[in-house]
Amino acid sequence: MKAVRLNELGGPExxxxxxxxxxxxxxxxIAVKIHRAAYNRRDVFITQGLYPGIELPRTLGxxxxxxxxxxxxxxxxxxxxxxxxxxxxxGWGGDPHVWSGQQSILGMPRDGTFAExxxxxxxxxxxxxxxxxxxxxxxxxxxxxxxxxxxITRGRCTSADRVLITGIGGGVxxxxxxxxxxxxxxxxxxxxxxxxxxxxxxxxxxxxINYKTAENWSKEARAATGxxxxxxxxxxxxxxxxxxxxxxxxxARIVTYGGTLGDAKVRMxxxxxxxxxxxxxxxxxxxxxxxMLALFETGLKPAVDEVVPMDEAAAAAERxxxxxxxxxxxxxxx
Amino acid sequence: MKAVRLNELGGPExxxxxxxxxxxxxxxxIAVKIHRAAYNRRDVFITQGLYPGIELPRTLGxxxxxxxxxxxxxxxxxxxxxxxxxxxxxGWGGDPHVWSGQQSILGMPRDGTFAExxxxxxxxxxxxxxxxxxxxxxxxxxxxxxxxxxxITRGRCTSADRVLITGIGGGVxxxxxxxxxxxxxxxxxxxxxxxxxxxxxxxxxxxxINYKTAENWSKEARAATGxxxxxxxxxxxxxxxxxxxxxxxxxARIVTYGGTLGDAKVRMxxxxxxxxxxxxxxxxxxxxxxxMLALFETGLKPAVDEVVPMDEAAAAAERxxxxxxxxxxxxxxx
Numbered sequence: 167m168k169a170v171r172l173n174e175l176g177g178p179e180x181x182x183x184x185x186x187x188x189x190x191x192x193x194x195x196i197a198v199k200i201h202r203a204a205y206n207r208r209d210v211f212i213t214q215g216l217y218p219g220i221e222l223p224r225t226l227g228x229x230x231x232x233x234x235x236x237x238x239x240x241x242x243x244x245x246x247x248x249x250x251x252x253x254x255x256x257g258w259g260g261d262p263h264v265w266s267g268q269q270s271i272l273g274m275p276r277d278g279t280f281a282e283x284x285x286x287x288x289x290x291x292x293x294x295x296x297x298x299x300x301x302x303x304x305x306x307x308x309x310x311x312x313x314x315x316x317x318i319t320r321g322r323c324t325s326a327d328r329v330l331i332t333g334i335g336g337g338v339x340x341x342x343x344x345x346x347x348x349x350x351x352x353x354x355x356x357x358x359x360x361x362x363x364x365x366x367x368x369x370x371x372x373x374x375i376n377y378k379t380a381e382n383w384s385k386e387a388r389a390a391t392g393x394x395x396x397x398x399x400x401x402x403x404x405x406x407x408x409x410x411x412x413x414x415x416x417x418a419r420i421v422t423y424g425g426t427l428g429d430a431k432v433r434m435x436x437x438x439x440x441x442x443x444x445x446x447x448x449x450x451x452x453x454x455x456x457x458m459l460a461l462f463e464t465g466l467k468p469a470v471d472e473v474v475p476m477d478e479a480a481a482a483a484e485r486x487x488x489x490x491x492x493x494x495x496x497x498x499x500x
Numbered sequence: 501m502k503a504v505r506l507n508e509l510g511g512p513e514x515x516x517x518x519x520x521x522x523x524x525x526x527x528x529x530i531a532v533k534i535h536r537a538a539y540n541r542r543d544v545f546i547t548q549g550l551y552p553g554i555e556l557p558r559t560l561g562x563x564x565x566x567x568x569x570x571x572x573x574x575x576x577x578x579x580x581x582x583x584x585x586x587x588x589x590x591g592w593g594g595d596p597h598v599w600s601g602q603q604s605i606l607g608m609p610r611d612g613t614f615a616e617x618x619x620x621x622x623x624x625x626x627x628x629x630x631x632x633x634x635x636x637x638x639x640x641x642x643x644x645x646x647x648x649x650x651x652i653t654r655g656r657c658t659s660a661d662r663v664l665i666t667g668i669g670g671g672v673x674x675x676x677x678x679x680x681x682x683x684x685x686x687x688x689x690x691x692x693x694x695x696x697x698x699x700x701x702x703x704x705x706x707x708x709i710n711y712k713t714a715e716n717w718s719k720e721a722r723a724a725t726g727x728x729x730x731x732x733x734x735x736x737x738x739x740x741x742x743x744x745x746x747x748x749x750x751x752a753r754i755v756t757y758g759g760t761l762g763d764a765k766v767r768m769x770x771x772x773x774x775x776x777x778x779x780x781x782x783x784x785x786x787x788x789x790x791x792m793l794a795l796f797e798t799g800l801k802p803a804v805d806e807v808v809p810m811d812e813a814a815a816a817a818e819r820x821x822x823x824x825x826x827x828x829x830x831x832x833x834x
Contacts, residue, residue, distance in 0.1 A: 264751030264775045403768035417598030425768025432766055434737035434759025437780035441598045444778035446771035 169281030170479040170497070173223040175215040178483030181226070181280075183476065189277065189285040191238030196291045198250055202304035202473070203279040203497040204229035206337060210487045212274050221275045227497075228254035228272045230279030231294055231303035241288045249294040251303045252279065252286055253455040255311065262319075262451040271308070271449065279304075280479060282500055289452060295462040305468045305494035306458070308449070309337030313399075314458035315450035316421045317342045318349075321397050325350030330387050330395035330410065332402050334371070335362040338423065340469045340493045342399045343369055348466055351397070354390045356383055365492045369469060377406075384409040394418065402427045416440040423447050469493025503615030504813040504831070507557040509549040512817030515560070515614075517810065523611065523619040525572030530625045532584055536638035536807070537613040537831040538563035540671060544821045546608050555609045561831075562588035562606045564613030565628055565637035575622045583628040585637045586613065586620055587789040589645065596653075596785040605642070605783065613638075614813060616834055623786065629796040639802045639828035640792070642783070643671030647733075648792035649784035650755045651676045652683075655731050659684030664721055664729035664744065666736050668705070669696040672757060674803045674827045676733045677703055682800055685731070688724045690717055699826045703803060718743040728752065736761045750774040757781050803827025 171184045191197040209226045211217045231251045234244055244250065256276060259266025272278050272286060294303045316338070317323045329346045331339050334355035346353045347370035354373040355366045363374035373390040377383035388394050394415040400407050404427025410420055411432055420442060436442065450458070462468075471491040474482045475498050482495050505518045525531040543560045545551045565585045568578055578584065590610060593600025606612050606620060628637045650672070651657045663680045665673050668689035680687045681704035688707040689700045697708035707724040711717035722728050728749040734741055738761025744754055745766055754776060770776065784792070796802075805825040808816040809832050816829050 261751070267750060401772075407768065416601065417595070422768060423772050425772070429765050429767055431763050433763055434741065434756060437778065438735075438756050438758060438782050440780060441782065442778075442780045444771065444776075444780075446774060446776045446778075448772050448775065 167282035168476065169225045170227065170476065171223055172213055172226055175213065175220070175222070178210055178213050178487055179480050180213055181480040181483055183479070186225075188283050191236050191241070191285050193239045194241060194288055195238040195285050196234060196241055196288045197236040197283050197285045198230065198252060198291065199232045199235040200230045200279055200282060200284055200499045201232040201300040202230070203227045203499055204304045205483060205486050205495045205497065206308050207486060208271065208308070209273065210483050213483065217274065219275060224274060225277040225281045226273045227278030227280035229304050229307045230284055231300050234291065235283055238288070244291070244293060250291050251294045251459070252284065252307060253290040253292060253311065253452065254308045255449045255455065256287065256290065258449070258451050262453050265449070269449070280497060280499070292455065292459055295459055297465050298462055301470055301473050301496050302468050304496050305470050306341070306462065309494065310341045310458050310468065311450040311455050312338045312423055312448070313341030313345060314461070315454040316399050316423050316447050317345050318457070319450065319454050320445045320447045321399065321419050321421045323349050323351055323397055327351040327397045328391035328395050329353045329397045329399065330391060331355045332398070332400045332406055332410065333357060334366045335359065335489065335492050337494050338401065339399065340369070343371055344466065344468065345461065348461065352391070354387055354395065356387065362492050365469075384413050388413040397421070401425070403430050404428050405430070408432050411436040411442060411444070414440060414442060419443045419445065421445045421447055471495050473498055501616035502810065503559045504561065504810065505557055506547055506560055509547065509554070509556070512544055512547050512821055513814050514547055515814040515817055517813070520559075522617050525570050525575070525619050527573045528575060528622055529572040529619050530568060530575055530622045531570040531617050531619045532564065532586060532625060533566045533569040534564045534613050534616060534618050534833045535566040535634040536564070537561045537833055538638045539817060539820050539829045539831065540642050541820060542605065542642070543607065544817050547817065551608065553609060558608060559611040559615045560607045561612030561614035563638050563641045564618055565634050568625065569617055572622070578625070578627060584625050585628045585793070586618065586641060587624040587626060587645065587786065588642045589783045589789065590621065590624065592783070592785050596787050599783070603783070614831060614833070626789065626793055629793055631799050632796055635804055635807050635830050636802050638830050639804050640675070640796065643828065644675045644792050644802065645784040645789050646672045646757055646782070647675030647679060648795070649788045650733050650757050650781050651679050652791070653784065653788050654779045654781045655733065655753050655755045657683050657685055657731055661685040661731045662725035662729050663687045663731045663733065664725060665689045666732070666734045666740055666744065667691060668700045669693065669823065669826050671828050672735065673733070674703070677705055678800060678802065679795065682795065686725070688721055688729065690721065696826050718747050722747040731755070735759070737764050738762050739764070742766050745770040745776060745778070748774060748776060753777045753779065755779045755781055805829050807832055
């Protein structure tokens with residue numbers, strides 16, 4: 167089969183297409199014929215060596231949708247040909263509150279979705295929501311799962327919330343915006359790109375703030391949420407995270423799933439005096455994935471930035487590296 | 501009546517006894533004849549001007565137990581003479597999750613318990629648990645309430661928890677230890693004083709660590725909890741708080757009610773990768789106070805350090821200032 171392989175580190179340009187043997191499903195596994203895959207920033211980080219436990223050569227890719235191609239021993243469904251989408255969280259374990267410590271993410275170290283076939287544990291294979299195209303279904307797994315757990319499972323978002331999503335544009339933030347508006351919350355988003363803010367507005371963001379050009383973005387975000395957000399979704403960390411704690415309403419929930427700006431110097435007084443809940447999250451449980459898919463049964467649509475052919479895999483990864491996209495970049499496999 | 505008054509800032513030595521008019525309960529209020537009061541660090545901070553919204557002259561004191569002396573208009577009980585203990589959280593409001601923003605703590609700006617009579621809203625007056633002496637009842641309100649909310653309401657402590665309590669010795673930490681052992685959790689405590697660690701062991705602490713003399717207290721705390729605490733109760737903040745996040749188990753809960761060491765530089769990765777819950781808390785709701793008192797109906801006893809006569813109020817406050825006490829210092833009023 168054809169696969170997008172990484173044989174050595176060195177950035178997105180090291181991705182290239184190779185022909186490798188078709189994988190066979192083992193006991194408890196399913197082989198999925200991939201129609202569409204999609205990128206996450208993680209894929210780019212791996213090409214740059216910025217990820218723990220890299221083993222090469224490897225087929226990258228966490229997001230994939232297609233049809234069941236073959237069932238391994240002991241697996242009794244779904245039938246071959248069923249349209250499916252893959253949960254990229256491997257080995258979460260039995261506790262919905264926290265992963266097992268044995269977890270990994272599809273695409274490293276396990277071969278991923280940037281290939282004509284991908285083999286995963288049967289528990290990771292879910293029926294594709296009927297309303298979604300293959301492009302849309304491939305766009306949702308990793309980012310949708312992470313956003314669902316951050317906003318809903320951990321953040322307990324309701325229509326009464328005033329939600330602040332920092333750094334809109336990446337996959338997770340875009341799904342958080344999609345879900346928060348679906349729930350009926352008021353949503354304020356920030357970005358350094360007016361173009362991304364424009365697209366966020368088109369998706370329903372109530373207030374958009376350019377944190378590069380604003381005089382004081384956190385003061386503006388406080389005002390735009392009517393005194394402070396009741397729920398924050400952040401993966402910037404650093405000073406952005408500290409400012410979010412500072413402007414949050416008493417009793418607010420602050421959910422973090424990353425720290426691209428590094429460590430945060432936080433004011434303890436903000437945390438204890440306002441009775442804040444700060445919740446860390448990464449990926450999501452099988453329950454989260456099922457809950458997330460159920461949202462897409464209602465007709466919700468993910469933001470797809472573009473669909474690129476398989477032989478442009480390296481160029482597309484470079485675009486992600488430059489954070490040029492809004493929503494997901496999808497790879498057409500077959 | 502006699503009252504311990506603060507007329508000017510300048511430290512514990514500025515506390516002195518004066519005779520002032522007896523207070524009268526207004527509508528919805530109760531006058532309590534105080535038998536015993538107790539100190540909190542807050543009282544010392546106020547004498548030093550280290551507290552917001554100080555208004556002088558004032559009678560200090562948040563903790564008090566005694567008997568009902570008079571009911572204000574519209575109050576239909578409990579009867580005069582009923583032994584009671586006072587909830588020092590004034591105006592928490594209707595949401596158990598977070599205070600109203602209109603809250604204050606008895607003893608500043610409202611006249612407090614270091615006097616023969618103290619007037620408070622009727623909702624703040626609770627029947628004294630029958631098993632407690634006046635000394636014991638006076639020792640529990642502020643610190644017991646704060647510890648109950650931190651450990652139980654916020655921290656959701658169970659017998660399966662491995663609890664780390666940092667800086668044992670102060671009132672809140674000592675109550676947290678008392679409650680955690682009552683619940684059946686394994687408890688590790690830290691202090692810079694071997695004498696305080698000895699007293700914590702006598703109260704049931706499973707492992708004690710002197711953070712001044714230990715080579716690496718956080719590494720020892722991680723080992724002593726079998727891989728990391730599942731629940732941390734901290735009011736140090738600063739580097740101590742950051743280290744607690746670093747050693748905590750995946751899925752752990754970290755509760756903070758203070759920041760004596762100042763801001764904390766936290767590693768975002770610790771928070772999101774381990775799915776931590778960091779929860780701020782301060783004081784507690786009326787529901788927390790009632791739940792805390794119910795624990796003392798079971799025969800639990802608070803740690804009383806010493807009982808001092810009213811005319812030694814300034815000297816006793818100086819002891820608190822030097823952090824010499826373990827458990828509560830009680831003031832005998834009448």
